[in-house]
Amino acid sequence: MSLKEIVLRVEPLGREAxxxxxxxxxxxxxxxxxxxxxxxxxYLSRRQARLYRAQDGWYLEDLGxxxxxxxxxxxxxQPTCLSVGDLIKMSATLLRVAPAQDxxxxxxxxxxxxxxxxxxxxxxxxxxxxxxxxxxxxxxxxYLRRQGARLGLLNEVHRALxxxxxxxxxxxxxxxxxxxxxxxxxxxxFLKDARxxxxxxxxxxxxGVLGDFLYSxxxxxxxxxxxxAALVVDTSRDERFAAAPSIVASGVRSLVAAPLxxxxxxxxxxxxxxxxxxxxxxxxxxxxxxxxxxVAALRIRNIALAExxxxxxxxxxxxxxxxxxxxxxxxxxxxxxxxxxLWASNAPSRAVSGDLYEAEMRNDGRECVMLVxxxxxxxxxxxxxxxxxxxxxxxxxxxxxxxxxxxAKLSRRLHARTSPExxxxxxxxxxxxxxxxxxxxxxxxxxxxxxxxDGRSQQLPATGLPLGLLPIVEYTAEEVSLAPxxxxxxxxxxxxxxxxxxxxEYGLARLEATLRRHxxxxxxxxxxxxxxxxxxxxNGVPYGxxxxxxxxxxxxxxxxxxxxxx
Numbered sequence: 001m002s003l004k005e006i007v008l009r010v011e012p013l014g015r016e017a018x019x020x021x022x023x024x025x026x027x028x029x030x031x032x033x034x035x036x037x038x039x040x041x042x043y044l045s046r047r048q049a050r051l052y053r054a055q056d057g058w059y060l061e062d063l064g065x066x067x068x069x070x071x072x073x074x075x076x077x078q079p080t081c082l083s084v085g086d087l088i089k090m091s092a093t094l095l096r097v098a099p100a101q102d103x104x105x106x107x108x109x110x111x112x113x114x115x116x117x118x119x120x121x122x123x124x125x126x127x128x129x130x131x132x133x134x135x136x137x138x139x140x141x142x143y144l145r146r147q148g149a150r151l152g153l154l155n156e157v158h159r160a161l162x163x164x165x166x167x168x169x170x171x172x173x174x175x176x177x178x179x180x181x182x183x184x185x186x187x188x189x190f191l192k193d194a195r196x197x198x199x200x201x202x203x204x205x206x207x208g209v210l211g212d213f214l215y216s217x218x219x220x221x222x223x224x225x226x227x228x229a230a231l232v233v234d235t236s237r238d239e240r241f242a243a244a245p246s247i248v249a250s251g252v253r254s255l256v257a258a259p260l261x262x263x264x265x266x267x268x269x270x271x272x273x274x275x276x277x278x279x280x281x282x283x284x285x286x287x288x289x290x291x292x293x294x295v296a297a298l299r300i301r302n303i304a305l306a307e308x309x310x311x312x313x314x315x316x317x318x319x320x321x322x323x324x325x326x327x328x329x330x331x332x333x334x335x336x337x338x339x340x341x342l343w344a345s346n347a348p349s350r351a352v353s354g355d356l357y358e359a360e361m362r363n364d365g366r367e368c369v370m371l372v373x374x375x376x377x378x379x380x381x382x383x384x385x386x387x388x389x390x391x392x393x394x395x396x397x398x399x400x401x402x403x404x405x406x407x408a409k410l411s412r413r414l415h416a417r418t419s420p421e422x423x424x425x426x427x428x429x430x431x432x433x434x435x436x437x438x439x440x441x442x443x444x445x446x447x448x449x450x451x452x453x454d455g456r457s458q459q460l461p462a463t464g465l466p467l468g469l470l471p472i473v474e475y476t477a478e479e480v481s482l483a484p485x486x487x488x489x490x491x492x493x494x495x496x497x498x499x500x501x502x503x504x505e506y507g508l509a510r511l512e513a514t515l516r517r518h519x520x521x522x523x524x525x526x527x528x529x530x531x532x533x534x535x536x537x538x539n540g541v542p543y544g545x546x547x548x549x550x551x552x553x554x555x556x557x558x559x560x561x562x563x564x565x566x
Contacts, residue, residue: 006058006082009096012039026052028063029090043067043091049076058082058097067091072227073125085228087123094126120231120283121222124259127229127290167303171202174270174296182256182285184272185209190220191260191268191300198224198268209275223257223269230257231286256281258293262301270296335361337368337433341523344550347494347543354382355492355548356390360397368431369397371406372550373467374445374492375424385422389414389467403428403441404477407464411443411475414468423468427460427490429552431482436554438488439479443467446493447508451515453485453556459508487526487553489515494545498538506537523553 011017020037027036032046039048045065052059062069062076069076070089088095165173171189178187186205190198198220203213223230232255255273259266270293272281334342344357354375361368373389375382392413396406406428414424425445429438442448444466447459464475482488491511498506511530518529527549 007098008037008088009098010037010039011094011096012041012092022051022058024053026050029095030063030065039090039093041091041093044093048090049088051082052079054081056081060088065090072123083226085121085123085226087126096123096126120286121226121228122286124227124229124261124290124293127287165299165303167300168202170296170299170303174292175202175204177292178270178272178289179204182272182281182288184256184281185274186213187270187272188213188215189260189268189270189296190215190224192224201268219255219257219271220269223259223271224266227259227261227266229259229286229290230255231281231283232256233280254280256286256289258286258290260293260297260300262297264301267297267300267304269293331357331359334359335368337361337365337431339436339555340368340431340433341553341555342368342370342551343523343527345527345548347547349494349543349546350378353546353548354378354386355494355546356386357490357548357550358390358393358397359550362398362400366432366434368433368552369403369406370429370431370490370550370552371397371426372445372490372492372548373424373426374546374548376422376466378545385418385424388417389424389426402477403430403439404463404475407441407443407467407475408473411465411467411469411473412471415471418468420469423466425466429488429490431552435481436483437479437481438552439477441475441477443475446491446496448491449489449508449512449515450480450482451487451489451512451519453483453519455516455519457512457516482552482554484554485519485556487515487519487523487551490550490552492546492548494543494547495534495549497545498534498543498547499541500537501539501541506534510537523551526553527551 006022008020008022009017010020024036028047028050029035029037029039030046030048031039031041031044035047045063045067047063048065048067049063049069050061052061059079059081060069060071060076061079067090071080071082072087073089082097084098086097088097174189175187178184184206186209187203188200189202191201192198198215200213200215205213219230222228253275255271257269257271260268260270270289272285272289274280331344334344336342342359344359346353346355346357348355354377356371356373356375358371359368371393373386375385375389377385389410392410393406396409401409407426410426414422424443426443427440427445427448428443429440429448431438440448440460441464442460442462443464444462447461450458450460452458458480460478460480463478465473467473489511496506496508496511500506510533514530514533515526518526521529530549
């Protein structure tokens with residue numbers, strides 16, 4: 001609701017609390033005598049924060065002091081609209097927001113926002129913080145007895161939680177303590193699921209209590225969104241709940257609720273209720289429930305973190321197994337056609353790769369078929385698709401299809417088996433090692449590089465669309481010849497798109513220049529030179545994509561020997 005007038009309940013540390021009615025259009029708060037609200041706190045800035053009136057209510061703005069202004073436990077980074085029950089913290093000073101006509105003080109130490117029915121809504125974080133402080137001014141016998149009982153209970157719960165415990169066991173423990181100490185008719189623990197919806201995670205009720213378990217969206221909003229503890233003595237007299245169908249249907253007359261607040265979030269709440277005025281809860285009950293809820297919230301978070309860690313470990317094992325299977329699909333050793341050297345490698349950017357390479361001799365050793373594939377996407381889905389493509393490629397290669405027909409068949413089969421957003425680029429090359437020619441088809445892949453022994457280079461661009469985009473795609477084949485010392489490099493875009501700390505990509509021109517520098521040495525030197533240059537370029541920046549390289553080079557020495565012997 002929009003607040004026209006508000007009262008701040010100011011609670012300076014070590015000083016008597018007082019009320020300040022906010023009037024006018026703005027109020028500056030700080031330790032300066034020129035501030036509209038002067039708070040003598042030495043750790044407060046001279047101008048700590050500002051309240052100002054807007055059309056939809058009062059807003060709080062931090063003025064950039066040395067200590068942040070907190071609203072309901074969170075730093076104020078931009079002007080934020082205030083609501084009834086909000087808790088503002090500046091250094092050690094607390095300020096509570098109430099409408100001018102509704103401020104009620106329930107005891108000597110902790111004011112609360114209440115309605116005419118006596119319902120109390122109080123910030124849970126402030127209750128926890130205050131309960132941890134010993135107030136000598138209240139050291140009466142009743143106060144000491146109450147604090148001792150609360151600490152004894154919490155100590156008992158902490159001891160019980162010292163050992164590993166499941167979520168169900170935790171809820172049973174909390175409900176056991178709740179029913180033994182607060183004696184409700186019904187208790188419900190609500191948790192938020194992955195979709196942000198609240199569900200009943202645990203329930204308990206006394207024998208003979210019938211009807212639906214309580215669920216009130218109004219109560220959920222007040223308690224979990226605002227992180228307020230709630231005490232409603234008589235729901236029939238409170239405007240928030242009197243018209244709520246769920247409350248009416250349940251027959252609940254008195255309830256107390258506390259949010260499950262941990263340092264980062266509010267995953268749920270716990271609600272105790274009673275019907276027909278058999279049990280009316282008190283503020284002492286609310287304080288105790290808030291303490292129990294805070295302990296439960298921390299343990300819920302710890303259990304969730306432990307479960308997440310266990311899931312991550314299981315996933316890591318699955319990924320390790322998947323990578324081992326994937327490596328097993330790659331050739332154990334590459335064929336070495338006569339007068340040629342062949343080298344290939346695959347490096348995933350994640351645990352598994354979406355790249356694939358294959359090399360296979362056929363036609364009694366007269367041909368060598370080379371295949372490099374780059375599947376769209378990354379991770380497990382891409383890895384599964386590469387395994388499928390590897391299996392689909394075996395038949396067309398073995399029956400002797402040329403490069404363009406291999407691409408056409410793979411594309412049709414991939415389109416029939418996957419959704420439209422799943423596709424792959426591929427480069428298929430068939431070496432005739434008698435004619436020393438390579439006939440290739442490029443299905444939307446990066447242009448392969450043909451590096452001539454004299455330093456010239458030639459790009460082999462796409463001759464058709466990526467695999468799997470359309471039901472029927474025609475590919476054309478092109479042919480190049482290899483002279484002694486010439487090398488053909490087929491690669492994936494993880495090489496050329498590797499970035500350095502400035503965001504610059506390695507690029508095709510740099511790749512050509514690196515190959516040209518190392519072309520005169522051995523094939524191992526060429527590959528090692530490329531890898532060193534790439535590592536030096538990225539300078540520690542993680543690779544964003546998988547990297548696959550396949551290099552075919554015609555031996556210069558073998559050709560020279562034949563020429564010398566002829």
